Amino acid sequence: MLKKTQNRMFYVLVVCSVFVSVLLFIHLFLGSLVMNYEKRQKRELKLREEKVQESGSLIRRFPDPEKAIEEMEKKGQELRDMGLTRKQTPRLIQLLGQAAAKLNINKVISIKPRDDLRPTNETLPEGVSKAYVEVVISCPYQVIGEYMKSLSELPATFIIESLNVEQIAVSPEKEKTPGKPVEQKSNEPLATLILSTYTVWEL
Numbered sequence: 001m002l003k004k005t006q007n008r009m010f011y012v013l014v015v016c017s018v019f020v021s022v023l024l025f026i027h028l029f030l031g032s033l034v035m036n037y038e039k040r041q042k043r044e045l046k047l048r049e050e051k052v053q054e055s056g057s058l059i060r061r062f063p064d065p066e067k068a069i070e071e072m073e074k075k076g077q078e079l080r081d082m083g084l085t086r087k088q089t090p091r092l093i094q095l096l097g098q099a100a101a102k103l104n105i106n107k108v109i110s111i112k113p114r115d116d117l118r119p120t121n122e123t124l125p126e127g128v129s130k131a132y133v134e135v136v137i138s139c140p141y142q143v144i145g146e147y148m149k150s151l152s153e154l155p156a157t158f159i160i161e162s163l164n165v166e167q168i169a170v171s172p173e174k175e176k177t178p179g180k181p182v183e184q185k186s187n188e189p190l191a192t193l194i195l196s197t198y199t200v201w202e203l
Contacts, residue, residue, distance in 0.1 A: 088131075088199050089113055092156060096135055096195070099150045107138035107188065114194065128198055132161065135193045138168060144191045151195070161194040 093111045100108050114132040124130060137147065144165065151158045168190050 092131070092133060092197065095154050095156055096133065096151075096158075099154060100135075100137060100147060103139075103143055103146055103150065105137050105139045105143060105147065109136035109138060109190070111135050117194070119196075124198075128200055131197055131199050133158075133195045133197070135195060136190065137193075138188050138190050140188055141165070144189070147191075148193070156197050158195045158197050161196050163194075164192040165189050 093113075096111050097108065112134055114134050117132040119130040122130065137144070139147070148160060148163070151160070166189060168188065
């Protein structure tokens, strides 16, 4: 009888131990899941709060988003229309002046950018602009041809958009005898070149 009682108690202890172990396992397993879920929720809540703060900051800075976008697009268009930058303009003019000096062209009337000219029907990559420069020189026809040829040897690529050559008219001299003044012409024509080149934005 005693033996049966002991066996029954042992059986009850084993069952209780297994039951407690199962409960403990379920508690730990579910507890870890709950803790992990809680951590994820806290992280997501923190991210949402940061996004809300960022959105609030943007709203304060740009109360009218459409107007802000229009202004940005306008500024971008101004940069594209600007063509030459302040750093690039002197360098290009210097290159064209050096080419004239090598050919001993003493009468360089002017070398200047033409901001009034714009490319037509031409799609340029983002960050690239087409710039125009006007060169006015006075020299013999042969030297004009040599100058145009020398442009292809410069570090920057210049394209001749147009060329206008005219004979320079000197001041009329009056004849000793009464009569109409005679207009004499110089041997050196006046050449006006419109050149173009591509420049990269320098912000």
